[in-house]
């Protein structure tokens with residue numbers, strides 16, 4: 001593998017760099033924010049068992065452990081219907097169905113780890129503004145403190161989280177707007193979480209309560225933009241009572257919440273039109289957080305690309321390896337996007353009769369062990 005430039009020092013870019021450190025090639029990461037800018041980001045991420053294996057492989061799981069909350073059970077239901085599903089880690093001989101960590105805690109450990117690796121250099125407050133493809137060489141323009149520097153690289157990883165378009169990059173980008181926004185916060189409830197995660201589908205969109213530290217739940221409430229804008233404007237008391245009304249009584253009353261933050265949601269599927277550039281993580285696919293699979297899919301991208309590079313670098317050109325990698329990931333990427341889109345559309349739809357069908361579907365998932373097993377495997381390991 002030739003020396004490599006990574007655009008974006010989010011979790012996926014950093015994990016890819018750490019996975020590759022043994023190759024001893026020079027890796028340069030360019031991150032537009034300053035070091036530690038994301039450390040206070042409280043957004044809760046549900047990590048799958050597959051992601052745990054990747055984080056163990058790069059040697060950081062033990063350091064994350066103190067900030068992690070296990071998900072031992074997942075309770076899924078919909079408003080106004082009999083159907084519900086309970087997934088229990090014990091049933092599948094797993095220690096846990098997933099793990100909750102905040103984006104900031106994960107980033108803090110990854111940034112620390114990367115600083116211990118001599119062949120990886122991270123340049124903070126450095127924004128890549130151009131990437132011009134001159135056949136085998138990519139010319140990057142880097143902006144730091146209003147000054148522009150140029151860098152040549154034979155191999156570029158795009159891990160910018162699908163932020164802004166970068167001049168010179170040719171991407172075939174398919175975007176779907178759901179007109180959905182997510183509001184996230186932490187909430188304290190009358191009944192403690194007991195390591196249970198709840199997903200409740202309402203006609204306004206799904207409400208996820210994820211067990212977190214200090215016996216609080218992380219709330220991810222997604223719905224139509226206008227509806228979420230109204231929630232943003234409510235004072236704490238009215239917000240909590242609206243949440244109680246929509247979620248029901250399973251965790252008792254909602255007692256308090258922290259600062260509420262909103263995110264606009266869209267789905268993207270990107271094909272990179274350059275033979276020596278590959279997109280990973282959100283730069284490659286962005287999805288609705290309803291199934292908590294965005295980062296998990298991004299970490300699998302990083303892992304699979306690393307495997308392809310290790311496996312074939314002695315016999316194949318970089319271009320051939322990247323081409324093979326892109327083809328091998330297309331199937332899983334499309335399946336996971338279709339699955340999350342199906343969840344958003346079918347469970348947020350109030351067509352006559354559909355609610356009953358969804359009720360049956362949830363009951364069927366609850367009582368049919370092979371379906372349950374394959375569902376848990378898919379969510380845990382992407383297989």
Ligand SMILES: Cc1cc2nc3c(=O)[nH]c(=O)nc-3n(C[C@H](O)[C@H](O)[C@H](O)COP(=O)(O)OP(=O)(O)OC[C@H]3O[C@@H](n4cnc5c(N)ncnc54)[C@H](O)[C@@H]3O)c2cc1C
Nearest residue numbers: 008010011012032046128160161281282289292294295296
């Ligand atoms: C409300 C919500 C809940 C979620 N819950 C889950 C969950 O439970 N489980 C899960 O798996 N996923 C979840 N996700 C998705 C998850 O957050 C993303 O998939 C993940 O952050 C993607 O990581 P990334 O490294 O690809 O991109 P990012 O985290 O977006 O990082 C990209 C980095 O690139 C930098 N950058 C951008 N442009 C440039 C540039 N031009 N030059 C230099 N640097 C640049 C940015 O500053 C940023 O640091 C959730 C998302 C949301 C919004």
